[in-house]
Structure formats: structure tokens, C-alpha cells
Amino acid sequence: MSSLAQDLTRIEAVIFDLDGTMVHTLGDFQVALHRTMADLGLPPVSDKLIEETIGKGSEHLIRSLLTHQHARAEARKVGQAFTAWSVDALFEQAWQTYQRHYLEINGQFSSVYPGVTLALQALAAQGMPMACLTNKPRSFALALLKEKALDHFFGPVFGGDSFERKKPDPLPVLKTCEALGFPVAKTLMVGDSSNDARAAHAAGCPVVLVTYGYNHGQRVQDTPAAAWLDSLAVLPHRLRAANY
Known part of the structure; x- marks a missing residue:
């Protein structure tokens, strides 16, 4: 509690990550990616690999899975016709196919984590300005927030295509703080991964991490971080305690 109070005094705004922090979206990723691989004539990838790869943007996700597929095919020598393609040559088709499938099912196989809505309601009641910053494409994020009835809690919503660079680069955090109108030192980043923490630390922003999300298969x-929370429901109480 002491480190939390020390790091989170005078917080005036909060930035929330989306996937793995507010919404359990793994099911959406799995369905869209399995359909994408099937359309491309590629074998399915494991759900575990998908979970460990998400978090650095959809383009990184697609490229990483294609690289994995190609390496696996080469290792197993399953046939020249299959291994003749290159990741670069197939990426654009894979990216377009994935976007189509994801938009078709966005939110259908996902759920809001317990405690998230309660936390957002409490923070809104306190008058806390809030933004959403995700590496997910912004159009995907906006649609998902609306589908899950979370959109009204947020002012700025930025995605992985909103700026020149994505998290873990500090630029998106700095730009989001600017859009909120608060200094980075008085803005809290809430995320689920080292990606969020690295971006926040580099920007000079305090960060709290949830323990239930996607962190590339790592603890x-x-x-x-200033704190690790098993539920976001405790965040408003912790912030209030730290500020009084």
C-alpha cells in the first residue's frame, strides 16, 4: 500500500488499455485468426500461441503467426507448394482477410472482465477524466467499446494506427496525456502487460497492471509497476486512499 500511495498521489486522469485489461478478447482473436488461416489454406495455429502473441498490434500479430507457420512448414518439409510462399508476399492478403473476419465477429466471443464496469462507474462518479489507449486498430476498439457499453466512459480513444509508433514506445502515452490535458506525472496508465509498463515508464507515467490479462506468456x-491488481474494482478506492 505504501508504494501505491507514494506513486499514485495526485492522479488526475487515467489511461486504460483495452485487450486483457478491460475486455477478455482472446476468443475474438482466436476465431478471427482460425478463419483467416483457413481462408489462406494454412494449418491452424494454437490458441496458446495466439494468446502469447497478442498485445503489440494486429500487424505484428499477423506477421508473427505467418512467420511461425512458415518456419513450421519448412521444418516439417510438408511440400514445396506450401513452403514456396514468403511472409512478406502473403502479409497483405492475410491482413485484409483478418480485418474482414475480425470486424464480422468483434465482441461476439469476448467479455468484460469482472470489476471493470464498477471501476469505471466509480471513477466517472469521482469526475476522473479517462482515455482508452490500445494497440488494436482504432476502428476495432471503438466498435468493441460500443458493443460492450463502455464507450461512454471515455473521452479520447486511440488505437495502434493513431500515431506513428505503438506501445511500448512512449509516444502514444505522451499523445494521450496531451489529449486529456494532464501532465504525464499526474496521469495513470492501467494495463496488463510489460508493453503497457514499458510505454508508461518511458513516458514518465505511473502504471498499474492487472494480473489476469495477456503478458506474452510471462508473469x-x-x-x-506501482501495483498489481487482481481486479480493477479496487482501483477507485486505492486512488482515493492515495490522494487523501
Whole structure:
């Protein structure tokens, strides 16, 4: 509690990550990616690999899975016709196919984590300005927030295509703080991964991490943060305690 109080005093605005922090979207990713691989004539990828790869933007996700597929095909020598393609040559088709499938099912196989709505309601009642910053394409994020009835809690909503660089680069955090109108030192980043923490730390922004999200298969508690929360429901109480 002492480190939390020390790091989160005088917080005046909050930035929330989306996937793995507010919404459990793994099911959406799995369905869209399995359909994409089938359309491309590629074998399915494992759900575990998908979970460990999400978080750095959809383009990174697609390219990483294609690279994995190609390496696996080469290792198994399943036939020249299959291994003749290159990741670069197939990427654009894969990206367009994935976008189509994801938009068709966006939100259908996902759910809001317990405690998220309660936290957002409490923070809104306190008059806390809030933004959403995700590496997901902004159009996907806006549609998902609306589907889950979370959109009205947020002012700015930025995606992985909103700026020149994505998290873990600090630029998106700095730009989001600017849009909120608050200094980085008085703006809290709430995320689920080292990606969020690295971006926040580099920007000079305090960060809190949830323990239930997607952190590339690693323990998020090993990532430096002001606190690690099992539920976002406690966040408004912790912030209030830290500020009084």
C-alpha cells in the first residue's frame, strides 16, 4: 500500500488499455485468426500461441503467426507448394482477410472482465477524466467499446494506427496525456502487460497492471509497476486512499 500511495498521489486522469485489461478478447482473436488461416489454406495455429502473441498490434500479430507457420512448414518439409510462399508476399492478403473476419465477429466471443464496469462507474462518479489507449486498430476498439457499453466512459480513444509508433514506445502515452490535458506525472496508465509498463515508464507515467490479462506468456508481477491488481474494482478506492 505504501508504494501505491507514494506513486499514485495526485492522479488526475487515467489511461486504460483495452485487450486483457478491460475486455477478455482472446476468443475474438482466436476465431478471427482460425478463419483467416483457413481462408489462406494454412494449418491452424494454437490458441496458446495466439494468446502469447497478442498485445503489440494486429500487424505484428499477423506477421508473427505467418512467420511461425512458415518456419513450421519448412521444418516439417510438408511440400514445396506450401513452403514456396514468403511472409512478406502473403502479409497483405492475410491482413485484409483478418480485418474482414475480425470486424464480422468483434465482441461476439469476448467479455468484460469482472470489476471493470464498477471501476469505471466509480471513477466517472469521482469526475476522473479517462482515455482508452490500445494497440488494436482504432476502428476495432471503438466498435468493441460500443458493443460492450463502455464507450461512454471515455473521452479520447486511440488505437495502434493513431500515431506513428505503438506501445511500448512512449509516444502514444505522451499523445494521450496531451489529449486529456494532464501532465504525464499526474496521469495513470492501467494495463496488463510489460508493453503497457514499458510505454508508461518511458513516458514518465505511473502504471498499474492487472494480473489476469495477456503478458506474452510471462508473469506480469515480474514487471515493475506501482501495483498489481487482481481486479480493477479496487482501483477507485486505492486512488482515493492515495490522494487523501
